[in-house]
Amino acid sequence: MDEITFAVLGTGGIGRRALEVSQHKDALTPVVACDRHGVAVDFDGLDVDELLAATEGNIDNEVATDGGPAAATAAGGVKQHGEQQGVVASSQARPSEEPIQEIIDRGDRIDAVLLALPNYEHDFIPRTADRFAEGGYSGVMIDVLKRSRVIDMLDDRSEEFEDAGITFVCGAGATPGLLTGAAALAAQSFVEVTDVDIHWGVGLKSGYEDNRGTVREDIAHLPEYDIETARDLSEAEIEAIIDDHDGVIEFEDMEHADDVLLERAGVCDAEDVTVGGILDVRNDEKPTTTTVRVTGRTFDGETATNTFQLGDETSMEANVNGPALGYLKTGVRRNRAGEYGVFGPADLMPGF
Ligand SMILES: NC(=O)c1ccc[n+]([C@@H]2O[C@H](COP(=O)([O-])OP(=O)(O)OC[C@H]3O[C@@H](n4cnc5c(N)ncnc54)[C@H](O)[C@@H]3O)[C@@H](O)[C@H]2O)c1
Numbered sequence: 001m002d003e004i005t006f007a008v009l010g011t012g013g014i015g016r017r018a019l020e021v022s023q024h025k026d027a028l029t030p031v032v033a034c035d036r037h038g039v040a041v042d043f044d045g046l047d048v049d050e051l052l053a054a055t056e057g058n059i060d061n062e063v064a065t066d067g068g069p070a071a072a073t074a075a076g077g078v079k080q081h082g083e084q085q086g087v088v089a090s091s092q093a094r095p096s097e098e099p100i101q102e103i104i105d106r107g108d109r110i111d112a113v114l115l116a117l118p119n120y121e122h123d124f125i126p127r128t129a130d131r132f133a134e135g136g137y138s139g140v141m142i143d144v145l146k147r148s149r150v151i152d153m154l155d156d157r158s159e160e161f162e163d164a165g166i167t168f169v170c171g172a173g174a175t176p177g178l179l180t181g182a183a184a185l186a187a188q189s190f191v192e193v194t195d196v197d198i199h200w201g202v203g204l205k206s207g208y209e210d211n212r213g214t215v216r217e218d219i220a221h222l223p224e225y226d227i228e229t230a231r232d233l234s235e236a237e238i239e240a241i242i243d244d245h246d247g248v249i250e251f252e253d254m255e256h257a258d259d260v261l262l263e264r265a266g267v268c269d270a271e272d273v274t275v276g277g278i279l280d281v282r283n284d285e286k287p288t289t290t291t292v293r294v295t296g297r298t299f300d301g302e303t304a305t306n307t308f309q310l311g312d313e314t315s316m317e318a319n320v321n322g323p324a325l326g327y328l329k330t331g332v333r334r335n336r337a338g339e340y341g342v343f344g345p346a347d348l349m350p351g352f
Pocket residue numbers: 009010011012013014015034035036037059060061062064065066067086099100116117118119144145146171172173174175176177210211212213214215217320
């Protein structure tokens with residue numbers, strides 16, 4: 001495959017690791033990376049080692065996103081361990097008032113854009129995609145968002161993306177993402193899928209500092225919170241919630257886009273998909289093995305459950321970023337073949 005230049009929007013817990021994992025994939029050259037405060041650009045390829053070293057322990061996980069009407073100003077923010085904040089700590093980066101616009105302006109030299117942005121406003125990623133389309137971008141865009149309702153917002157933009165020549169791959173992290181794809185593959189044994197059960201386990205002790213953004217978004221899935229109330233929590237309040245749960249938070253019946261992504265790929269009805277999980281922020285060992293169970297009926301009348309499990313040693317970062325970059329490459333193949341519009345991880349697997 002020809003070389004692929006790509007940009008990372010958001011050098012937080014996920015975006016930094018995406019840059020790192022990209023070093024282990026063929027034909028991927030990161031050329032731009034930004035956070036809310038700055039941008040690093042080098043079309044010969046960013047020096048990822050330098051950028052990671054400079055931003056170590058120095059991630060911007062500020063709650064606000066683009067300062068739009070719904071942006072919050074709750075406590076949180078850049079963990080500043082050095083003289084500079086976030087990505088501008090790297091010698092390759094400089095401060096910017098409009099980091100995303102700077103990337104849009106260079107879009108003709110970027111094959112793919114990975115959106116590792118927060119989801120505190122459900123329309124933030126769709127609005128960012130609009131800006132790329134309006135700015136004349138015509139490559140691949142890929143996100144790792146979790147919420148089901150955002151997929152509809154992206155689907156509403158299908159025509160806009162097709163006209164622009166954008167191939168948008170949505171929900172392509174771990175779950176949704178890797179596990180959605182696994183469910184679509186496991187479903188191929190069946191002529192009717194009755195039930196998909198996704199149950200994840202994440203142990204995040206050593207990754208906790210870097211993944212506060214994800215933990216905050218996960219808390220929004222607890223029954224007593226939503227995205228607005230979770231957004232307004234101070235760091236101290238988040239610590240108190242974690243203490244209340246002795247570091248282990250269990251989630252049931254989450255609004256995870258695996259459901260709509262499997263339905264739109266024709267695998268099963270969204271209501272037949274259940275997602276839950278256990279997050280342990282005080283141990284690296286997974287509290288439970290991440291498992292996907294797909295139950296269905298075969299053409300010759302048997303009922304069975306196909307099961308897919310992740311190795312307990314695989315970290316959340318490995319399971320989000322490996323698949324995200326894999327789907328990014330698949331998206332580029334589609335884009336170069338002239339296929340535009342919105343694709344989910346299950347659409348890029350064997351179909352029905
Ligand atoms: N699908 C999955 O399996 C999965 C797993 C984990 C995380 N996620 C998702 O990944 C996303 C990123 O999580 P994270 O832990 O890296 O968050 P984070 O808070 O650590 O990082 C977010 C980054 O986005 C940047 N950002 C915010 N607003 C911006 C703007 N207007 N312009 C430019 N940059 C901006 C921040 O500066 C920061 O660098 C979240 O939405 C999370 O839900 C998905």
